[in-house]
Amino acid sequence: MPTLYSGYMGKVVELDLSSQTTRKYPWTDEDRRKFIGGKIIAAKILSDLLTGHEEPFSEENPLIISTGPLTGTGVPCSGRFNISALSPQTGLVTSSNCGGTFGLFLKKAGLDAIIIRGKCAEHTWLEIDNGRFTFHSADDDGLWGLNVTPSQERMAALLEEKWGAKRKFGQMVIGPAGENLVLYAGIASDERAAGRTGLGALMGWKNLKGISVTGNHEITVASPEKNKAWNKKFFNILRNHPLTGKQMPRMGTAGLVSPMQMRSMLATRNFSAGQFEHFDKVCGETLAEQHNIVNKGCVSCPIRCSRTVNLDGKPVKGPELETLGLLSANIENDDLELVLRLNNELDELGMDTISCAGTIAWAMEANEKGLWDNGLSFGNAEELVQTIRDIAQRKGIGDELALGSKRLAERYGGEDFAIQSKGLELSAYEPRRAVGMGLGYAVSNRGGCHLNGGYLVIVEGLGLFIDPQTPRAKADITMMFQDLMEAVAAAGQCLFSTYVFFPSILITRPNGPVTTVLNKALPHTGGVFRAINKFPLAIQMHMPILPHTKAFENATGMKMKMGDFIRCGERGYTLDRQVSVRFGVGAKDDKLPKRLTDTPQDPNNPSTKVPLDTMKKTYYQARGWTQEGRPKVSTLKKLKIV
Amino acid sequence: MAAYSITDKCIGCGTCANSCPVGAIRGQRKALHSIDADICVRCGLCGRLCPKGAILDELGNRTTRIPKKSWAHPVFEETCAGCSLCVVSCPKNCIRIGDPAYQGDTHMRAILSHPADCIGCGLCVKACPIDAVHLEKAASEAKEPAQT
Numbered sequence: 114m115p116t117l118y119s120g121y122m123g124k125v126v127e128l129d130l131s132s133q134t135t136r137k138y139p140w141t142d143e144d145r146r147k148f149i150g151g152k153i154i155a156a157k158i159l160s161d162l163l164t165g166h167e168e169p170f171s172e173e174n175p176l177i178i179s180t181g182p183l184t185g186t187g188v189p190c191s192g193r194f195n196i197s198a199l200s201p202q203t204g205l206v207t208s209s210n211c212g213g214t215f216g217l218f219l220k221k222a223g224l225d226a227i228i229i230r231g232k233c234a235e236h237t238w239l240e241i242d243n244g245r246f247t248f249h250s251a252d253d254d255g256l257w258g259l260n261v262t263p264s265q266e267r268m269a270a271l272l273e274e275k276w277g278a279k280r281k282f283g284q285m286v287i288g289p290a291g292e293n294l295v296l297y298a299g300i301a302s303d304e305r306a307a308g309r310t311g312l313g314a315l316m317g318w319k320n321l322k323g324i325s326v327t328g329n330h331e332i333t334v335a336s337p338e339k340n341k342a343w344n345k346k347f348f349n350i351l352r353n354h355p356l357t358g359k360q361m362p363r364m365g366t367a368g369l370v371s372p373m374q375m376r377s378m379l380a381t382r383n384f385s386a387g388q389f390e391h392f393d394k395v396c397g398e399t400l401a402e403q404h405n406i407v408n409k410g411c412v413s414c415p416i417r418c419s420r421t422v423n424l425d426g427k428p429v430k431g432p433e434l435e436t437l438g439l440l441s442a443n444i445e446n447d448d449l450e451l452v453l454r455l456n457n458e459l460d461e462l463g464m465d466t467i468s469c470a471g472t473i474a475w476a477m478e479a480n481e482k483g484l485w486d487n488g489l490s491f492g493n494a495e496e497l498v499q500t501i502r503d504i505a506q507r508k509g510i511g512d513e514l515a516l517g518s519k520r521l522a523e524r525y526g527g528e529d530f531a532i533q534s535k536g537l538e539l540s541a542y543e544p545r546r547a548v549g550m551g552l553g554y555a556v557s558n559r560g561g562c563h564l565n566g567g568y569l570v571i572v573e574g575l576g577l578f579i580d581p582q583t584p585r586a587k588a589d590i591t592m593m594f595q596d597l598m599e600a601v602a603a604a605g606q607c608l609f610s611t612y613v614f615f616p617s618i619l620i621t622r623p624n625g626p627v628t629t630v631l632n633k634a635l636p637h638t639g640g641v642f643r644a645i646n647k648f649p650l651a652i653q654m655h656m657p658i659l660p661h662t663k664a665f666e667n668a669t670g671m672k673m674k675m676g677d678f679i680r681c682g683e684r685g686y687t688l689d690r691q692v693s694v695r696f697g698v699g700a701k702d703d704k705l706p707k708r709l710t711d712t713p714q715d716p717n718n719p720s721t722k723v724p725l726d727t728m729k730k731t732y733y734q735a736r737g738w739t740q741e742g743r744p745k746v747s748t749l750k751k752l753k754i755v
Numbered sequence: 756m757a758a759y760s761i762t763d764k765c766i767g768c769g770t771c772a773n774s775c776p777v778g779a780i781r782g783q784r785k786a787l788h789s790i791d792a793d794i795c796v797r798c799g800l801c802g803r804l805c806p807k808g809a810i811l812d813e814l815g816n817r818t819t820r821i822p823k824k825s826w827a828h829p830v831f832e833e834t835c836a837g838c839s840l841c842v843v844s845c846p847k848n849c850i851r852i853g854d855p856a857y858q859g860d861t862h863m864r865a866i867l868s869h870p871a872d873c874i875g876c877g878l879c880v881k882a883c884p885i886d887a888v889h890l891e892k893a894a895s896e897a898k899e900p901a902q903t
Binding site: 186188217279281341362363408410 | 756757758775776777778779793794795796797836837838839840842843844846848852854855858859861862863882883884885886
């Protein structure tokens with residue numbers, strides 16, 4: 114349906130792979146106001162389509178690719194797109210966010226979102242050209258079975274041959290892991306990936322190897338002059354901020370290894386410790402000095418946090434913090450070059466580095482404890498390249514490792530040290546030294562995810578330094594951060610743009626008086642956060658700490674003050690939860706393995722474990738959910754979900 | 756989509772079809788050519804090459820031929836943030852993000868890597884979110900550097 118708002122293309126299309134037909138999906142301006150874009154559009158569509166009886170690997174499970182209204186408008190860090198579905202890994206509603214150019218070209222093709230239902234009868238790849246869909250055989254074209262980079266290169270060559278010209282386009286593909294239904298297979302787009310929660314396996318199940326998209330639609334903005342003027346400011350804010358202007362461009366997320374080590378937050382030996390004795394061999398500084406060639410960024414981003422490293426004389430994408438930590442400290446591997454090799458191999462095979470590394474760490478401990486004789490052991494990482502290939506091809510122990518740590522622990526025992534939540538392995542942040550992050554991991558809609566969990570580590574030691582062991586105020590701050598990040602992602606922007614939420618002085622002067630007072634005061638301000646969470650609409654203005662809302666208004670023409678923005682995020686977050694509730698999710702699933710909740714990391718300090726039950730109770734209250742973890746009817750009404 | 760179009764002044768010389776960077780122009784030799792409105796990216800190259808002024812721009816205005824030596828090329832300013840929106844918009848693939856000046860340099864700007872291929876369409880200027888690029892005619896009309 115055409116729209117009054119700029120930034121949107123005004124079209125959502127439903128594609129049925131089984132019958133190879135398309136139809137317009139009804140999407141109104143009221144929907145745009147309520148569910149602004151990206152993952153929240155997808156949450157609403159999933160809520161319309163899923164009843165609670167669908168299986169992840171079924172024709173009824175739609176793969177929804179959606180964009181935000183800011184993508185393509187020139188607003189900084191807006192080159193993101195979202196993929197949502199019922200996750201093969203968790204069995205619940207999930208979303209995975211990805212950079213690159215696919216989102217931009219999807220909008221140039223005239224589409225805000227595509228809903229992909231059904232299943233192709235044969236291995237297929239899909240070409241989208243200005244809203245026209247063409248199916249090609251992935252077997253005849255020699256795509257099926259190829260790794261991620263050769264697949265994308267082959268697809269590009271085929272398109273150039275067909276078009277007789279080098280047109281610009283976006284693309285996304287799965288690798289062998291997705292084809293072989295590895296439950297944590299990801300989807301790759303250029304060098305970026307929608308890695309988590311196994312959406313690549315769903316694409317593989319649908320026999321869809323890849324999608325290319327191009328078009329020549331103009332993406333309009335509501336006030337071009339205001340938009341450009343604000344963009345200039347926004348770009349400068351990002352470039353002058355110590356995190357987005359210095360640390361991230363210089364070291365990427367890998368720069369967090371050292372501060373995490375310092376604060377005992379670096380998951381080590383399958384989360385049994387928080388410090389790795391050889392961390393200096395694998396930290397971001399070493400990576401930057403010895404291996405990094407250049408930093409790269411997604412389209413429209415001035416931060417450019419991505420690493421390009423030298424591996425065997427070839428430039429390849431470098432590891433993110435999560436991968437770096439989990440493939441080094443967590444499996445006791447101090448060989449950084451091997452980390453780069455494993456990371457590259459995982460990217461090429463198309464699987465989630467976090468879940469794969471987490472599963473391997475569990476398997477190493479299970480082997481050590483005599484639960485599962487699999488030949489893997491801590492400190493012996495040389496053979497892992499082959500293990501990873503076996504996972505992608507589902508050979509030998511790889512066939513079992515492809516199931517992830519939750520299912521394996523159900524099979525072999527060792528659930529206490531299967532470091533996952535809702536079936537999704539945790540990221541490299543050890544939550545016993547950042548208990549708010551622990552709460553986030555446990556309650557997150559998509560499982561053990563640091564971002565969907567609210568990323569409280571940023572205030573618990575990686576930016577601000579509020580007491581990492583206290584549960585005070587953590588639930589309320591978690592809710593606010595989750596909602597804010599939900600809205601930023603839905604608008605089409607990268608979550609790293611939210612670093613500017615923290616005024617520079619707090620980062621540059623961590624021991625300064627302002628920072629010290631704030632660190633001391635924040636645990637006692639739960640009530641303030643609670644009040645804002647409860648009545649966000651009272652904030653009817655733009656705040657300097659969140660330049661995103663003004664950018665949103667300038668680009669779309671839609672009213673979006675800070676309060677409206679938080680409310681949209683809350684709506685999206687609650688909607689995801691509400692759909693998962695239909696699949697039986699509740700407080701019983703918002704949990705962490707016993708290692709993190711019952712065993713102190715430091716035996717001499719009983720507070721170094723996650724007091725999950727206390728925080729969960731407050732969290733449900735703050736969210737307006739029942740103590741069983743289900744959104745109350747009054748909450749759903751307040752959010753205009755029902 | 757608004758796109759360029761061809762009037763019946765077209766003599767079918769094929770100049771536009773041979774040079775269209777996205778392959779949007781079709782037609783038999785010595786017959787009226789046409790532009791596929793679904794493919795045209797509005798770079799305007801056809802208009803600047805057509806010897807007969809047979810091309811209309813997306814607003815329906817008649818275009819005129821401009822000799823190649825008078826085409827303007829993008830100049831990137833110090834404020835460029837290397838966001839690569841121009842790189843993605845360039846139909847001739849002649850812009851890229853420059854190399855770091857030293858190990859650890861993080862402030863890379865866009866550069867015109869293939870000046871000989873540049874058609875001076877200005878799509879990079881249109882794509883830039885912060886006005887960090889503008890078009891300039893070469894000061895001297897010396898021969899352009901060869902493609903690298």
